[in-house]
Amino acid sequence: MIKKLLPFIGEYKLETILAPVMITIEVALELMIPFMMARIVDYGILGDGGMTYTIQMGSLMVLMAIIALIFGALSGRYAAIAGMGFAKNIREGLFKKIQTYSFANVDKFTTASLVTRLTTDVTNTQNSFMMVIRMAVRAPVMLIGATIMAVSINPQLSTVFIFSIPVLGTALYLIGKFAHPRFLDMLEKYDSLNEKVQDFIVNIRVVKAFVREDHEEEKFVDNAKRVKDAQLNAEKLVVLNMPIMQMTIYTSVVAILWFGGNMVIEGTFNIGELSSFIMYIMQVLISLMMLSMVFIMLIISRASFSRIVEGLEEKPVLDDGDADPQLKPENGDIEFKDVSFSYSDDAEHAVLNHVNLSIKSGETVGIIGGTGSSKSTLVQLIPRLYDVQSGEVHVAGRNVTQYKLNTLRDHVAMVLQNNVLFTGTIKENLKWGNEEATDEEVIEAAKAAQAHDFITAFPDGYDTELGQGGVNVSGGQKQRLTIARALLKQPKIVILDDSTSAVDTATDAAIREVFREHLNDVTTLIIAQRITSVSDADKIIVLEDGKINGFDTHDNLLKSNTIYQEIYESQSKGGGINE
Template identity: 50%
Template sequence: MIKKLMQSIRDYKRPAIETPVFVGIEVLFECALPFVMAQLINHMTGESMDPIVKYGSILLVMAMLSLLFGVLAARKAATAGAGFAKNLRHDIFYAIQDFSFADVDRFSSSSLVTRLTTDVTNVQNAFQMMIRIAVRTPLMMVFSLAMSFSINPRMALLFFCVMPVIAIALIWMIRTAMPIFRRIFKKYDALNNSVQENIAGIRVVKSFVREEYEREKFYRASDEVRKDFTHVERILALNSPVMSFCMSASMLLISFFGAKTIVNSHGTSLNTGDLSALISYGVQLLMSIMMLSMVFVMLTMAQESARRITEVLNYENTLHSPENPVMEVADGSVDFNHVSFKYNEKSKRNALTDIDLHIESGETVGIIGGTGSSKSSLVQLIPRLYDVTEGSVEVGGIDVRNYDVDTLRDAVAVVLQKNVLFSGTIKDNMRWGNKNATDEEIVEACKLAQADEFVSKFPDGYDTYIEQGGTNVSGGQKQRLCIARALLKNPKVLILDDSTSAVDTKTDALIRQAFMDKIPNTTKIIIAQRISSVQDADQILVMDGGRVVEQGNHESLIAKNGIYREIYDSQTKGKEEE
């Protein structure tokens, strides 16, 4: 886990190495200060200022040098920590870009956001502590003990009296806190999920006047995090009083036995300056232990964050290109060979069952069916957004698993149910389909999708800025822009997953007619709720319960008097009544 995370240091290795070096020099000067102070006290005779000037000057220089290297260490640690966090976020984000839909479903989008933000911040703080505080404290402890033993070994042994108490307290706190931190991060995921869901559906929330319900839902999720944090903070709060008690006990022991030694030996075994130095070293030693305990607390919290991050970094994408992939899609023919599919291997129920289907290149295929009939699941297997559980899907006569993934997806354009436009101009959004598309090609694609009509009326035309999520265009306009973007790929297979649902029937008909006239060689698969959107298709599939229950053209399906006829009658009857 550590090795994996350390790969993200990369171009920040130098400040990461310089920091502990500067810390070591800082500690060296800091630990020498009590010794020089002891010499100053021991040489104060009241007869001359020379010892005070001499040792005072040395103290001043050493203090300034300690400060200088401390500042340098802090600056380098900040640079290394910020750079490490930046690289780590990039590595996680790049890893997520390779995830399939199934991989994202496995982690959940809210959990991935938490790992990119909160978890990275926790690991960044721990990293900065590791290269600075975690280096400083052991060095300070070693040097302080060494100097204490050089002054008076017997007195130095008193420091070890409180060590068992500190060790027991630290072990107990870490072992108790770790499971709680693991639980907290899972609840953070749930909290973030609640926020994302609310923001994404804020219009629905307001239209149904559900603000109070959402507030209570968020409060409950937030309160769950608060309860666990309160619990763990109560445990960790014991750290400071335990350390303070141990420090006070050590100072009392050293002061008592030190004073007793001075009195009994008349200053021969121990003098006032040495006792002062011992007390200073005792403070340094115990402060180091206190800082070390804080490091352990931070590492305890960061350990769970590090585990969650490396889980993403080490995750093997379930969808990847084979060793010797096919780099060209011959045509737009599509075959489903006894395909069954489930979203989760542990699920007992198939989303699709035994789909056997052939679509000729250039055909127009309509898919219709009720909600939950797995229409979207079917078409998502074509560009290999998911892998089949059983059987195979072929495009251009070759199993989709044998293609280079990018090559396959370049040949298959999908306009999904949830249309997404990104912040930027209309041209910027269009070039997602083809980054090298000319202005003329963009206009032509928009004309095919019946989008040029409204885009040309905007004051800035194709340079009109689209807000994040496309909030400044209507649902129908957004759908047409997304269709135009897909057309710019010049795909061999074009899939419209209920992508004209917000478009009026006249515009819908114009789009379909443009497809027939302008892209006759492209295979067109249209999922729709309206019969009028698919009735001119070469073949129509009727789906129910993850199966193709009816198949044929409009006339043959009407003649069967099945589900298709029922849908047709219900829609045409409604129109007649109007």
């Protein structure tokens, strides 16, 4: 699993190598200091070295400590650069991968979970990486070096701390085994919390309009409590590491002082050697503590590793690997051949059933039907936002699977029900349709979508800054801007998915008139709730329960189609149709 993340080190290989090299030099210098201290005590103070030797060795110790400090600081710097670069590359890689996901992939993970993976999980991975290239190098080098030095001073006394290693190893193994699944559960609770926060912030106007702040607060507090409980459940195992470690260290130190003190009294061990031996033992035990901290961090981060790798290895449901990169739709012909579709793999719960449909390039086709009749699902199959379970969808006489996804979608402009605008200027939002568009083309598209007048009414015109999600424009204005954005693509097919529901009937009619005059060679599909929005279409599709109940002109449907007649009558009585 970790091996799959290593390629993301990328251009930070040098810093990744330099960080452990610097820390190794620092540790080597630190290992010499206790040895020199023993020489000062046994030879300089208690022996024949005198003050001169003591000052010389003391000065050398200070110099080595300063040099060790410099190398330690360099190691920290290189580790920080490597760690942040590693995290940046993972985020970029995961974000690029997410962009290849189909709607079905996003539905599988949920938006909140993907956000958590890009933030919390990557941060955990970054911290673990920095700890590995520093502490996971420092601890083993110090452990081995200090053990060698301690054994060289007194092999017999060294056996005391050797017994502590199995105790610590067993404790760490048990903690790791039982803590990992608990941290996985904790991160899933984080996903739920992020989903709740996202839902609240995006819909805060609705919350305030219905005075539901208290209700939302209760739901948030409940989710926050679940995260806290999951954290406690995981951490209560991890916190056992420190007391076990401290108990082992203190027991070892007491034993060494007891046995070592007796050796000094008996004259078989020098005081300086005992003091340096104790320092080496402390270095050994501290290195063991460092290793345990690294181990615990890896336990915590292991869940994040697996979630990131899961996101990276997710295979997009839609695959265009076999498509011809040179192939482009030559016109806007659309054909459905016995198409059935289900959001799950269960064909018995299909939302579209054996749909057969043929639309000629340049035709304007309305789509109408009750809620849940799968109007949006039908049109989403054209740009391959989803793939059919059975049957075929053809554009310009070819199966949509024969086109590269980017090529197909570049020729199909779709205005979804949710009118999404991004933070930035109006012009920047419109140029999402075509970033190479000239100002004249932008203005022409805005005029076609009946948006030019209200845009120029703003003090900054097309340079007006839109808030997040376009909060400073109305619903109808959003719809017109998204229509203009779609028109800038100069597509072969335009799909308006209930995209004029928030505009008045006069504006709706004006938009349709412009479409007829200037887009007569573009196939236009209009999903609408109002019959007036589709009545002048070349043909109208009537959908019921995922099946085509009727496909004809407005006049013919009024004569022969019961569902269309009922919709027409209900809207006529409700004042929704003006003749």
